[in-house]
Amino acid sequence: MNNPNIRDVRRDPARTSGVPRAVAGRRARRSGVALSIATVGALILGLFLGAPAAYADDYPSWDDVQAAKANEAATASEVSRIQGLIAGLTQNVADTKAAAEAAGNEYFAAQQAVDAQARRLADLQSQAETQKKAADDAAAKAGQIAAQLSRDGGDTTALQLFFSKSTANKDELLHRLGQMDRVLSGTQAIYDKALTAKNTAQALTDQATAAKTERDRLATIAEDKMQKAQAAADAAAKALADQQANLGQLQAQLAALQDTTAKTVAGYQAGEAARAAAEAARQAQLAAERQAAIDAAKNNGGGGGGGGGGSSGGAWVRPFGGYQSSGYGWRVPDCSSWGCSSSFHAGVDLADGSCGSPIYAAHSGTVVYAGWNGGYGNYIKIDNSDGSGLATGYGHILDGGFNVWSGQWVNAGDVIAFAGNTGGSFGCHLHFEVYQWGSTINPIDFMQNQGVYMG
Numbered sequence: 509m510n511n512p513n514i515r516d517v518r519r520d521p522a523r524t525s526g527v528p529r530a531v532a533g534r535r536a537r538r539s540g541v542a543l544s545i546a547t548v549g550a551l552i553l554g555l556f557l558g559a560p561a562a563y564a565d566d567y568p569s570w571d572d573v574q575a576a577k578a579n580e581a582a583t584a585s586e587v588s589r590i591q592g593l594i595a596g597l598t599q600n601v602a603d604t605k606a607a608a609e610a611a612g613n614e615y616f617a618a619q620q621a622v623d624a625q626a627r628r629l630a631d632l633q634s635q636a637e638t639q640k641k642a643a644d645d646a647a648a649k650a651g652q653i654a655a656q657l658s659r660d661g662g663d664t665t666a667l668q669l670f671f672s673k674s675t676a677n678k679d680e681l682l683h684r685l686g687q688m689d690r691v692l693s694g695t696q697a698i699y700d701k702a703l704t705a706k707n708t709a710q711a712l713t714d715q716a717t718a719a720k721t722e723r724d725r726l727a728t729i730a731e732d733k734m735q736k737a738q739a740a741a742d743a744a745a746k747a748l749a750d751q752q753a754n755l756g757q758l759q760a761q762l763a764a765l766q767d768t769t770a771k772t773v774a775g776y777q778a779g780e781a782a783r784a785a786a787e788a789a790r791q792a793q794l795a796a797e798r799q800a801a802i803d804a805a806k807n808n809g810g811g812g813g814g815g816g817g818g819s820s821g822g823a824w825v826r827p828f829g830g831y832q833s834s835g836y837g838w839r840v841p842d843c844s845s846w847g848c849s850s851s852f853h854a855g856v857d858l859a860d861g862s863c864g865s866p867i868y869a870a871h872s873g874t875v876v877y878a879g880w881n882g883g884y885g886n887y888i889k890i891d892n893s894d895g896s897g898l899a900t901g902y903g904h905i906l907d908g909g910f911n912v913w914s915g916q917w918v919n920a921g922d923v924i925a926f927a928g929n930t931g932g933s934f935g936c937h938l939h940f941e942v943y944q945w946g947s948t949i950n951p952i953d954f955m956q957n958q959g960v961y962m963g
Contacts, residue, residue, distance in 0.1 A: 567593060567754060573761045574773050583765050590762045597751045597758070601744075608744040609880050611737035616882020618730035623854055625723040626947035632719055636712035639705045646702035653698070727946040734877050734889075738914050741879025756780060798926070801866065824958035825921045827870040827902065828938040830860030832963050836950045842934070850883075850932075854948040855901065856962055859937035860927075863906055867925040867938055869918040870900050870955070878914050884939060885931025888912065888924055896944070903939035904930050 568576075568590060576586035760780040764773050834857040841848040873892035876899070881887035884903030888910070892898045906928030918924055929936045940962075942951040952962045 567758070568761055570761070570773055570777060573764055576765060577773065587762060587765050590758050590765070594755065594758050594762070597747075597755055600747045601751050604740070604744040604747040608737070608740040611733070611740035612880030612887075613882040615730065615733040615737040615877075616884060618726065618733040619881075622723060622726045622730050622946060623852075623948050625719060625726050627852070629716055629719040629723055632712055632716035636709050636716055639709035639712060643702050643705035643709055646698050646705060650698040650702060723947070730946070737881070738877050738879055742914070744879075756784065798864070801864070823920050824871050824955060824960050825868060826955075826960050826962070827868050827900070827940050828858040828860070828927065829865060830858050830937070832952075833857045833859045833937060836952055855903070855939050855941035856951050857937050857939055858962070859935065861936075863926075863928050863936035864909070865927045865936075866923045867902055867905065867927055869920055869922045869924050870940070870942075870960075871898075872919045873899070873917070875912050875914055875916045875918060875924070878910050878912060881931070883932035885933060886910065886925075886928065887931075889943075890918065890924075897946070899943040901939075901941035901943065901948075903941070904928055904933045904937060906930070906936075 568586060573586065576582040757780070760776050764771070764776040767776075834853055836853055836856055838851060839853055841851055867888075869890060871890070871892040873890040875888060876891045877887065877889040879887065881903065884901070886903075886905035886907065886909065888902045888905065890900050890902075892900055902925060904927065905925040907930060909926035909928055910924075911926070912918055912922075912924045927936055927938050933939075940951055941948050942954045943949070955962050
């Protein structure tokens, strides 16, 4: 049964976390390969099996640990150094994650300001058009009356109109004179109405011009905030990758140094290698299961209820399966202990009842953002512009669920992420947006015009 309560909610960003999936630095990004958790596990295993070290030069080697164990003072010194390195890794992850969330929250607030100003601009433009039409209609009506009077001889026409028939008495004459006066007064009222509507239309147009300037200013700020948030997200991802690549070995080395039994360093190495291999196998199995889910979703076809499906050229595809749990536009906020949904919903929510389902690129383009974005949680934005100013946004992505990175080109139907419940959300779903020239538009109508049904 469809659950209409799976929708977005504004809540304290501190209650949720959202740092992009770890990647093995810029080298992996340049090669076009995103590093999965399983790959990180394999990297750790490689360290134990003698692969080239991928950690900083000041990290201890197992030879350092073996040498330190031969001397009590050296052991204490090495223990202290490794404890400091572990603490530094942990603190760096926490600091960069907090910085990424703070920058993402600023980006979110800046974009919300752009959208609010864009709605104000659209409202002013609509009002101005309404008043302009009223002015044109009134002016045309008054002009028709004036033209008729002019053709028939001006005031003489009015006299002919009211005195064309003989009057029985003075009361009848006065009555007709009164009617003539009302006709002339009505004509003046029409002119006055036209003038008022014209002035109002001009005032609204001036306000709209100012609103457009302000919207463009806010859009520039939002763009800057997005770039800073992306840099912070990249730093957080790097810190997490460094921790995942080195923490296990450091902890094993520390345990070896602090051990007072007959265990040898080689024994610790073997034990850690076995655990790393088991974790790598587990992650590989999870990756295989996830890929199977992706393949099954793709086999359901794109453009309809299934979502996704390979595409090329200028085609658009459905970004997610499931049903529409919340549409675009003004709505009554829905509240829970976590907070309340927004009054204006700038996208469409699509839900299939579970976390981890694949999210597809609705159209080809360049990923311009992949990171935390305030109430949207983990978020991706793709520039789909071919001169039309179009972009798409994908919110509430699963923690660790990024499958692309900023700067990457994607094709329509590519799996870019996996659905989650991060940010302001009532349940696992995808919040999907379409932007045009920096402001959100109705994605349901837009996608339907591309032949993609979002119901």
